[in-house]
Amino acid sequence: MELWQLTAAEASRRMEAGQLTSETYTRALLERIRERDPLIRAWSWMDAEYALRQARERDREPRRGPLHGIPFGAKDVLNTRDMPTQHNSPIYYGHRPNEDANCVAVLRAAGMVVMGKTETLEFASGGRKPLSRNPHNPEHTPGGSSSGSGAAVGDAMVPIALGTQTGGSTIRPAAFCGTYGMKPTFGRISFEGAKHYSVQLDTIGLFGRSAQDLWLTAQAFRLTGAEAPPTGSAAGLRIGLCETPMWKDATPDGREALHRAGKMLAEAGAKVSTLVLPEPFDRLTEQQDVIMHEGGRGAFLPEYFGAGHLLHQEFRDKVENKRGFTSEQMRYVIDQVALRRMEFEKLIGDLDAFMTLSTPGEAPHGIKSTGDAAFNRMFTAMHVPCITVPGLTGRNGLPVGIQFIQRRYEDEKLLRVAAAVATVLDPATAGSR
Amino acid sequence: MELWQLTAAEASRRMEAGQLTSETYTRALLERIRERDPLIRAWSWMDAEYALRQARERDREPRRGPLHGIPFGAKDVLNTRDMPTQHNSPIYYGHRPNEDANCVAVLRAAGMVVMGKTETLEFASGGRKPLSRNPHNPEHTPGGSSSGSGAAVGDAMVPIALGTQTGGSTIRPAAFCGTYGMKPTFGRISFEGAKHYSVQLDTIGLFGRSAQDLWLTAQAFRLTGAEAPPTGSAAGLRIGLCETPMWKDATPDGREALHRAGKMLAEAGAKVSTLVLPEPFDRLTEQQDVIMHEGGRGAFLPEYFGAGHLLHQEFRDKVENKRGFTSEQMRYVIDQVALRRMEFEKLIGDLDAFMTLSTPGEAPHGIKSTGDAAFNRMFTAMHVPCITVPGLTGRNGLPVGIQFIQRRYEDEKLLRVAAAVATVLDPATAGSR
Numbered sequence: 001m002e003l004w005q006l007t008a009a010e011a012s013r014r015m016e017a018g019q020l021t022s023e024t025y026t027r028a029l030l031e032r033i034r035e036r037d038p039l040i041r042a043w044s045w046m047d048a049e050y051a052l053r054q055a056r057e058r059d060r061e062p063r064r065g066p067l068h069g070i071p072f073g074a075k076d077v078l079n080t081r082d083m084p085t086q087h088n089s090p091i092y093y094g095h096r097p098n099e100d101a102n103c104v105a106v107l108r109a110a111g112m113v114v115m116g117k118t119e120t121l122e123f124a125s126g127g128r129k130p131l132s133r134n135p136h137n138p139e140h141t142p143g144g145s146s147s148g149s150g151a152a153v154g155d156a157m158v159p160i161a162l163g164t165q166t167g168g169s170t171i172r173p174a175a176f177c178g179t180y181g182m183k184p185t186f187g188r189i190s191f192e193g194a195k196h197y198s199v200q201l202d203t204i205g206l207f208g209r210s211a212q213d214l215w216l217t218a219q220a221f222r223l224t225g226a227e228a229p230p231t232g233s234a235a236g237l238r239i240g241l242c243e244t245p246m247w248k249d250a251t252p253d254g255r256e257a258l259h260r261a262g263k264m265l266a267e268a269g270a271k272v273s274t275l276v277l278p279e280p281f282d283r284l285t286e287q288q289d290v291i292m293h294e295g296g297r298g299a300f301l302p303e304y305f306g307a308g309h310l311l312h313q314e315f316r317d318k319v320e321n322k323r324g325f326t327s328e329q330m331r332y333v334i335d336q337v338a339l340r341r342m343e344f345e346k347l348i349g350d351l352d353a354f355m356t357l358s359t360p361g362e363a364p365h366g367i368k369s370t371g372d373a374a375f376n377r378m379f380t381a382m383h384v385p386c387i388t389v390p391g392l393t394g395r396n397g398l399p400v401g402i403q404f405i406q407r408r409y410e411d412e413k414l415l416r417v418a419a420a421v422a423t424v425l426d427p428a429t430a431g432s433r
Numbered sequence: 434m435e436l437w438q439l440t441a442a443e444a445s446r447r448m449e450a451g452q453l454t455s456e457t458y459t460r461a462l463l464e465r466i467r468e469r470d471p472l473i474r475a476w477s478w479m480d481a482e483y484a485l486r487q488a489r490e491r492d493r494e495p496r497r498g499p500l501h502g503i504p505f506g507a508k509d510v511l512n513t514r515d516m517p518t519q520h521n522s523p524i525y526y527g528h529r530p531n532e533d534a535n536c537v538a539v540l541r542a543a544g545m546v547v548m549g550k551t552e553t554l555e556f557a558s559g560g561r562k563p564l565s566r567n568p569h570n571p572e573h574t575p576g577g578s579s580s581g582s583g584a585a586v587g588d589a590m591v592p593i594a595l596g597t598q599t600g601g602s603t604i605r606p607a608a609f610c611g612t613y614g615m616k617p618t619f620g621r622i623s624f625e626g627a628k629h630y631s632v633q634l635d636t637i638g639l640f641g642r643s644a645q646d647l648w649l650t651a652q653a654f655r656l657t658g659a660e661a662p663p664t665g666s667a668a669g670l671r672i673g674l675c676e677t678p679m680w681k682d683a684t685p686d687g688r689e690a691l692h693r694a695g696k697m698l699a700e701a702g703a704k705v706s707t708l709v710l711p712e713p714f715d716r717l718t719e720q721q722d723v724i725m726h727e728g729g730r731g732a733f734l735p736e737y738f739g740a741g742h743l744l745h746q747e748f749r750d751k752v753e754n755k756r757g758f759t760s761e762q763m764r765y766v767i768d769q770v771a772l773r774r775m776e777f778e779k780l781i782g783d784l785d786a787f788m789t790l791s792t793p794g795e796a797p798h799g800i801k802s803t804g805d806a807a808f809n810r811m812f813t814a815m816h817v818p819c820i821t822v823p824g825l826t827g828r829n830g831l832p833v834g835i836q837f838i839q840r841r842y843e844d845e846k847l848l849r850v851a852a853a854v855a856t857v858l859d860p861a862t863a864g865s866r
Contacts (some may be wrong), residue, residue: 079532098531099512102629102735109738187632190731196535196625199632222730222752297655298623302535305542319655327842331778334841338771345764408767411759 001026007429008159009212011229011290012066017056022069026055026113039138041131042152044076045084054113061111066216073152073161074104076117077124077195083114086121086197088130091307100424101193103162103204103221112222115158118148121370124164125197125296125311130132133367136178138190140363143173144370146205153207154399160217163205165199165380166292168359168373170205173193175358175401176371180418182206182214183376185408186383189221198295200334201288203378211419212430214387223411225234231430232420235269239404240420242275244356245282246374253363253394258357261392261402261425263303265355268424275291275347276352284340288334291381293318294325295342341382345407353417358401362394375403385411387418440862441592442556442645445499452582455502459488459546462504462560466590475585477509478517479549487546491806499649501544506585506594507537509550509749510557510628518601518669521563522629524740527576532627535596535635536654543653546834548591551581554803557597558630558729559673560745566800569831573796576606577803583610586640593650593741596638598813599725602805603638608791608821608834609804613851615639615647617810618841619816624655631728633767634721634813643862644852647820656844661813664863668702670785672837672854675695675708677789678715681805684794686827691790694825694835694858701857708780708787717773717811720766725756726751726816774815778840786850791834795827806835818844818853820851824859 003025006014014020030048037043051071058069078101079085086092088247100108108114119130124145132147134140135155142151146163149170153161154177165172165183182205189204196202208214215229241262247255266272296318304319317323318334329407348354357375363430365369379386388401402425422430436458439447447453463481470476484504491502511534512518519525533541538652539548552563557578565580567573568588575584579596582603586594587610597602598616607614615638621639629635641647644837648662674695680688699705735743737752750756790808797804811820818841820836835858839847855863 066827094529098529100735102732105735106738109735187728188731190629190734191632192629192732196623199624222734226471295620298621299535299625300625301655302533302538302542305539327840330842331840335771335775338768338774341771407760407764409763 001055004032006159007210008067008070008208008211008216009210011070011159012216015069016063018237022058022113023052024056025069026051029115029158036155036157040133040135040151040155041146042118042155042157044086044088044117044119044148051113051115058111058113064111066379067107067220069113070160071115071158072107073115073118073149073158075146075149075163076120077164078104078162079193080104080114080117083117088120088128091303091310099193102190104193106220118146118152118161120148121145122312123195123197123315124166124169124299126314131309134363134398135174137396138294140365140398141176141367141370143176143363145169146173147370149207150174150179153177153209154179156209159209160213161207163207164194165203165205165376166201167288167380171376171386171388171403172356172371172373174207175390175399176363178390178399179336180208180211180214180390181388182218183380183386184218184223184411185385188223188411190203196299198292200291200295205381207220209417211422214418215415218411224415225412229416229419231415232424234265234420234424237265237270237417237420239270239272239353239355240275240348240351241263241272241355242277244277246285249360249372249374250357254357254359254400257392257394257400258402262355264424265421281340281378284337284381285374287337288335288377288381290325290329290339293323294330297321297429298303320418337381344382344384348407351415354405356403358388358403362396362398362400379405383408385414387414389418389422434521437465437589439592440642440646441503441649442509442643444503444592445649448502449496454483454486455491455546458502459484459504462548462591467499469588469590473566473568473584473588475551475581475590476586477519477521477550477552477581484546484548491544491546493709497544500540500653502520502546502590504546505540506548506551506582506591508579508582508596508599509553511537511595512626513537513550515549516550518550521553521561524736526741532626535623537626538702539653543843551579551585551594553581554578555745556628556630556733556748557599557602559747562801567609567684567796567831570829573798573831574609574800574803576609576796578602579606580803582640583607583612586610586642589642590651592642593646594640596640597627598636598638598809599634600721600813604791604819604821604836605804605806606821607640608832609796611823611832613635613641613644613647613823614821615651616813616819617651617656617844618818621844624676629732631725632722633728634811644848644855647851648848651844651848657848658845662849662852664856665849667698667853667857670698670703670853672698672703672705672786672788673708673781674705675710677808679718682793682805682807683790687794687833688826690827690833691835695788696852697857711776714773714811716813717762717770718807720770721756721810721814723762723766724770726756727763747792770805770814776819777815781840786847787838789836791821791836795829795831795833812838816841818847820847822851822855822858
């Protein structure tokens with residue numbers, strides 16, 4: 001096994017045991033990047049020498065914790081005090097904020113090496129497309145808007161990355177790129193220093209090469225307790241499988257994959273039941289869309305006033321409220337979503353997880369679109385924590401992710417479920433951790 | 434009338450008519466500051482020459498709009514690209530972010546002069562107290578946490594200021610300092626580039642010397658349409674007066690002031706009815722408190738890890754969840770608040786405004802405490818827009834503000850109500866506008 005193939009958890013164990021230095025590991029990842037990134041284009045900014053300098057500094061220090069010396073990538077809508085933050089917007093070419101986003105500062109404080117910035121859809125919202133390609137087949141999209149973070153972790157250029165999710169921007173690219181992704185409970189990781197879009201939805205997302213990688217990253221943010229997650233067993237897990245109102249958008253191999261995953265888990269001893277979401281949930285995706293777009297009225301005002309000619313028309317339309325959202329409509333959709341939150345969690349009850357697809361199916365062909373976020377938007381709106389677990393593939397051999405969901409603030413419980421189901425759905429990774 | 438006594442609206446009219454330059458006006462305000470600030474301590478950072486340089490630049494340009502050339506103060510938790518942003522925290526002494534907060538950028542784009550940074554409670558949340566004093570009696574607090582913004586506008590050192598409100602940090606200081614303050618609907622002004630505390634509550638607040646000043650500022654943020662607000666008349670307004678569950682916390686002169694205001698409006702032809710909030714509203718303040726404090730677990734993680742020894746114990750306690758908030762409790766309080774939002778707005782119905790006290794009464798003696806936010810916290814939690822209107826005083830001759838509230842996203846309607854009731858409660862200012 002090559003060093004770049006290690007999960008963060010395994011690299012951490014080797015460093016802890018004195019068998020691996022941050023410099024050696026970082027160098028191996030940089031080699032991987034040098035080889036692969038001309039094709040995959042996961043990175044919008046990278047300085048190999050600077051990454052190595054950080055790694056050497058970490059090697060000289062006492063270890064601060066399990067992530068000490070592990071490199072990560074940061075989506076280019078997250079401010080970094082030592083690298084450009086360009087939002088894939090010509091307004092921000094060469095822009096260098098001198099403060100870290102809260103989430104970047106936390107991982108830096110944990111001793112991690114900031115490897116570089118990853119490609120994003122313009123302002124993680126619309127407009128200019130990222131250049132990234134799917135590492136499993138470069139003719140396909142890696143998903144978005146955290147396209148570079150998904151592609152970089154999916155291609156093992158870096159074991160951990162940060163993204164954001166306002167619609168489906170973390171779970172979708174993680175699933176398309178065949179890796180692990182987590183959208184924590186809304187608000188549990190501060191959004192300070194990230195480009196805002198909708199304050200009711202904006203969430204920091206995590207990418208890792210295994211459920212343990214997600215656990216370690218979540219731990220740095222204090223979403224979990226101090227110990228490593230049990231690898232667990234799927235036996236005895238009570239899981240509610242749900243096709244959701246988006247089933248009509250799922251592809252045949254997406255549909256097949258969800259039911260196959262349900263069978264695999266049942267065969268491993270999980271109690272898989274079937275859930276149906278009542279009719280009002282049919283409108284959640286549309287309601288999320290209203291809340292998200294309306295957020296753009298205020299979020300992009302400075303760019304609109306200060307450099308409107310460089311701002312993509314999509315953002316000008318948001319600021320000018322071209323869709324004509326009304327006060328009454330905003331109150332209605334926000335309150336409807338709040339009611340669905342309560343009903344959804346009552347439905348989950350004491351199940352170990354709600355289970356559905358992460359995306360409609362495999363990553364679509366081409367990179368003009370980052371694919372459909374249908375299976376993400378309602379869960380983002382409901383503020384619940386979501387994790388996508390890889391392992392299954394569709395007819396093109398591309399990954400199909402299975403999404404597990406818990407009630408708000410049950411991030412730790414969900415991380416344990418992810419570790420357990422990964423032993424069934426993704427045994428190769430779960431075995432090596 | 435001295436130039437420093439002008440409202441922003443009146444200064445704007447004179448500039449528009451070519452009777453006043455930004456430089457002359459800014460100079461008059463700087464004189465006022467030089468004279469008064471050694472006592473009032475509204476400002477944490479100020480460079481008179483730099484303010485004048487901005488004013489001269491604005492004078493050389495075509496007017497961008499009604500706020501062109503008008504100075505404003507920015508609370509020192511709002512990033513400014515050309516001034517320090519210190520959060521009243523030793524961790525941030527001399528700290529100079531190189532980006533403007535979204536709200537600062539918008540007012541700068543409107544042609545305003547950034548006069549300086551105003552005093553704040555540490556991170557607008559707790560810990561170190563601001564040095565500001567009440568301009569009506571320096572032995573009393575100006576309120577907080579936007580203490581400097583309230584004191585600066587209340588003392589006519591600047592006609593407009595920005596603050597924040599997570600509990601009562603805008604309405605309270607505006608009321609204590611005898612000026613106009615507005616907490617817009619949650620999320621309508623982007624919080625990007627402000628120090629975050631609780632993502633479910635953090636709101637940018639506006640201070641002005643008149644209802645028209647608030648209107649002009651709100652207009653820059655596109656919360657209102659293009660025209661100036663009608664000065665309106667209180668006649669015919671349907672207002673619901675409510676003592677609220679916090680009535681037990683109100684002082685005798687606070688109580689008297691609210692009912693006096695109700696009588697004055699009724700005598701002016703308003704239809705003032707009495708509203709009672711049902712029993713579940715009794716727990717809203719406590720629920721707001723849980724949501725707010727829990728936000729500190731993630732908000733202050735970077736400071737906790739990076740410079741914990743310089744972080745006030747209050748913040749360390751938040752990060753460490755000393756109050757032991759549970760997942761179940763968080764879901765419960767968030768959902769309860771969501772239900773109250775719906776009930777509250779049904780209660781307001783098509784009233785022109787809900788009316789209550791802005792604070793329990795006059796500003797308390799001393800500056801060790803910034804006073805009680807009892808009359809603000811439940812409304813912040815409900816995300817509704819609130820405006821405090823001055824004009825009345827208590828037994829010590831200190832201001833007592835009256836708070837007007839509308840349904841979410843009805844900011845424009847509320848601004849019209851404020852302009853109308855100001856003609857009754859604060860005729861001196863409303864007359865001069």
